[in-house]
Amino acid sequence: MTSIDLLWKPVEGYIDTASYGLPSIGTMQAVEQALSEWQSGLGVWEQWSTSTESARASFAKLVNTESSSVTIGAASSQLIGMIASSLPRKAVVVVPDIEFTSNLFPWMVAEDHGVVVRAVPLEYLNETVAQGCDLVATSAVQSATGEVVELTSLRNAAESVGALTVVDATQAAGWYPIDASQHDAVVCSGYKWLCSPRGVAYMTLSERLAAMLEPSAAGWYAGEVIKDSYYGPPLRLAKDGRRFDISPAWFSWVGGAAANNDLLTIGIEEIYRHNVYLANRLLVELDMQPTDSAIVSLKINSSVDPAKVPFRASLRGGGLRISFHIYNDENDLDRAASFLKGSIVRS
Template sequence: MPLFDPADFLIPAGLVHVCAAGETPVLHAQAMALSRHALDKSTGPAGRAKLDAEVERLRARLAAFWSVETGDIGLVASVAEGMSLLVESLDWRPGDNVLVDRNEYASVVAPLSLRGVELRFVPMAEPEAVAAAADARTRMVAVSAVSYLDARRHDLAALRAAADGVGALLVVDFTQASGWMPIEASIADFAFSACYKWMLGITGTAIAYWNRARQPGWAPATAGWYSIVTGPRPDYAAKLALRPDAGRFTRGNPAHAPCYALHAALDHHERYDRAAVQAHVQALTVALLARLDAAGIPSITPPDPRRHGASVCIAHERASRVVEGMAARGVLAWNGRGRIRISFHGYNTLSQIDPIMCALTAALSD
């Protein structure tokens, strides 16, 4: 049986939806949430107060979801924006370096690369190699909790130790983890996550976490009206004060509509224990990996569920065509970067493994 009721989602009839790592289907409840946003937006100053109250309520709910304090949670438009804000805030000096995996996602690496920071490519799946590559000029270890490319889970505790060994920041992208497994964000100095995948939200807002206990002096290099403390009118002749918490991540208006949609998603999430969701989706990944192995179809995802996430990835030179062929047979997977990605969430079931395998093997033969 599915853990989530598929009827709660806008999943087209007759389709198997296994592309949570790319986009999850929309909850029917989000239509009502967005209608409520539209009404609040249309009711003048009183409505605007409701919009802002929903943002603050969301920060508190996301903090509980990540087991941290409300003041540590801010909102950005995307992981790329949050990472850029962080990179721009640091006083980089010639010789400073950052350790990243060669296959890390662009939202994490591109802000560093364009800033001209030295990138040292180290396999994050080998914490001992990370520790060996770190030196006194290492400013940051940047990593996804779960790789978008092959669904490999990384040992964040070991990477935390490697970063601490040289006094570096540990920055984590939880996008491929948040929503199906428990998150303890305090392992990181800073962390981010998109919300339109397993979090069941929509694009336009992302989570930004600032570990104020570990990095109490952090401040962004730029600001806007929302990220500063003001009275009726800012005194620009005086030094502007930033908001004292992670609200300083948001420089201008928060994306109110995606916040309303994310509230509806959290209403759904809070009906289920994270450990139960993890057990459900990883039972599906293990079952699919076993079927692929029996069929002689190699996967680049580690078979041990302690080392992989909620996806199964297959490297293939015709990935785009294969995924199109699967869709034509009623199975929605994801493609890109030379691999087929099949991702599970709570609305999927073991009974869907057969149609997934049938669609995959037929598309591979096209």
């Protein structure tokens, strides 16, 4: 494993990657260089755009798919909205009722043109899907609770009724192994576990789903040959996932490319072991059952002042959400455990 101290500056007490990930030294340097080039007028946009294609290719490796199936965007909801707006009238979409709204609101907006949305408790997701639907959408790891969804059984339930599977990997990709080749769409915002700047988002598409989508936001960057797609007809879009691209925010993608390379250098399996070890150790220290998730949600006593928590975490879904990533270590674990032993509510 690469020495993490060579990639990230030690950040003691920041255990909140589920809110936003921290950039590596290399990511910061890459973005700062691009911004300096922009300020000086010496920058060449084609070089910044090369980072977008590098990030597309490295994300494909991170989630086990071909780069030709990857679409780039700015946010998960923007990409999911493209799918939602392409669904036919009376299409039935099943989602967990605890789902983060970036993977919920786009489907609910589609109700205006006849889509039917069924929000069900997560524990009944597979059962509801197997009863019949057209599409199931879920996060691979739930934002509020850290619960890891068993995607293989969900895919099997969907296949049994011919339903599409859409997985939001925003809280998973970067620490949890994701196989995008097994799903019709995997969508991911990069600013959390991928440690990218805001404005970096990806969507992988199966051939089946790609054939259903309308590239409603297509512009010059979605052209088959970008430099030949600036002006005038005819419509000449890329044949692969690029046909659904929007024009990239250059500097975000410079950071995204550098960040993905760091994660590939370390390896997702190694990151998974590291993160889950710390999270499980915290739960054991608190006499609780391990959950094998990098995200831990705990109820804290109402008397505890959140402003006085001696580490950085978030209040989400009625609990204190703690999330360990590759730049965390046992000092962060000990700091959290020491405080929480007298502060959590035990059910």
